[in-house]
Amino acid sequence: MDQVPGSPQEPRDAHGDDGLPGCYRHTDRPTGIRCTRCEQPICPDCMVSASVGFQCPDCVRDGSGRAAQATAPRTIAGASIAANPRLVTMILLGINIAVFIAAQLTDGRLVVDLFLYGGSVAYGESYRLLTAMFLHQQIPHIAFNMLSLWWLGPPLEAALGRVRFLALYMLAGLGGSALSYLLAAPDQPSLGASGAIFGLLGATAVLLRRLKYDMKPVLILLGLNLVFTFLWPNIAWQAHVGGLVVGAAVAFGMVHAPRDRRTTVQIATCAVALLAIVAVVWVRTLQLVG
Template sequence: MDQAPGSPETPAAAGGTPGCYRHPDRPTGITCTRCERPICPECMVSASVGFQCPECVRGGSGTGPSVRATRPRTIAGGTVTQNPNLVTKILIGINAAVWIAVLAAGDRLVDQLDLVGRAFDPGTVELVGVAEGQWYRLLTAMFLHQQVMHIAFNMLSLWWLGPPLEAALGRVRFLALYLLSGLGGSALSFLLAAQNQPSLGASGAVFGLLGATAVLMRRMNYDMRPVIILLALNLVFTFTWANIAWQAHIGGLVVGAAVAYGMVHAPREHRALVQRATCAAALLAIVAVVWVRTLQLTG
């Protein structure tokens, strides 16, 4: 395991298990979520996600050189903030604002933002969408809802899953995860769904957060049973309820889990490079899927 700058050595205790960096004779499987040094129960300080070591807790309020060297970071290398759910609140606010706009403007706005819309020419109605070059619909469809229950369920899920992930990943990484998951859901819907099948809502992004939660809990050696049960229930609903775009759910889940894996498992010495490469690879895969489907429909 890599050492934080200026940290003491942490030799392996009996049995090959790392020893606490402050008490090397005490084997432990727990690491600080900020600096990733092994810590024993006596040194653990409970945090919003996982545990932190005493130095990282004290370092959060200082300004000296030694404090800057151990500036608190999330498990993915993000900056620890005092308001770890700001991005989650903004995303909920955007979804709510678009929903209110739809209530005010009606179906015309839905046709402009949905993955598949209708263009009204004199005497005709024509389906338009991503295949016609309107790639922005892959993004706008993520924030589009019509029914009260639809937006209520998605926003409650976002509020439940978002803050812990935002605290664990940091704001920028969490936002990238959310957007890529939503785009992945839109792309798979565009690829596999019928050409005239509408697809809207934040479900793809929410499923991405669910997949990321499973990856994070596995990374931190937490009990996986609750998230596995929740994921299984959501998949059952996905494939048994009517009028659900399962393609968006699966696309978001796969992309979210893949991006989160790259974020939390990136080696510390190359963390930024690996994380950027992971996000870039996910985005390129989404573009490739959309490009292939567009050629199928227009070629």
């Protein structure tokens, strides 16, 4: 058993006159407190506050304690650093490609059943607001969206963390579907991940501004995409604009949330965005069926 320098004759868990064990570092100090990790006795000078009880300096130093975990590296949005910052992006890519292949194998029937069609949504098929985000009919369409996702996704996923990145992607896509449902003709079908992609583009602009990076490249790219959105035929500009607005707003709440209440603000931001989407859908449904 190791001994503490300066007290060569006293064992680590020595008991004082009052029957309490001595601190493992200061054996002349009786204490009734033990480390919640290793259960060694610790005096007030050695105890480190944890979420439950106290821990000794050794457990904190070697990273096994809660206090050490609190100082672990975090992303700008407060998430843990992931070993693979592309995991969610790759899963989303896989889902989009799998749905595209399935649509081809069903001769487009899957597309008809799942694309965004205002008349169907108004009469109960609200799931189309979600499923339309993963549908593509033509190879150039899915190729452009997936290349954009692969380019924009990993940096955002690394900066926000997996859960926050997924929330951003889904809310941006739903925001695009909601605005398309609100403003497009009820008999105008739409589909594609473009709303979510524009949300990632808006989020990238917000992140670069927060990090004080050069924003010219992303602003130029955003401007060109908006020009094509309004000039190119057969593009649901409502989905692009809706996704862009929601994506930028959610990203702003995530990267600007105060550190002392970061999670609360981020959850509230996502909740407000979702409520806004639900409100838009509700208003449009009343217009169509009311």
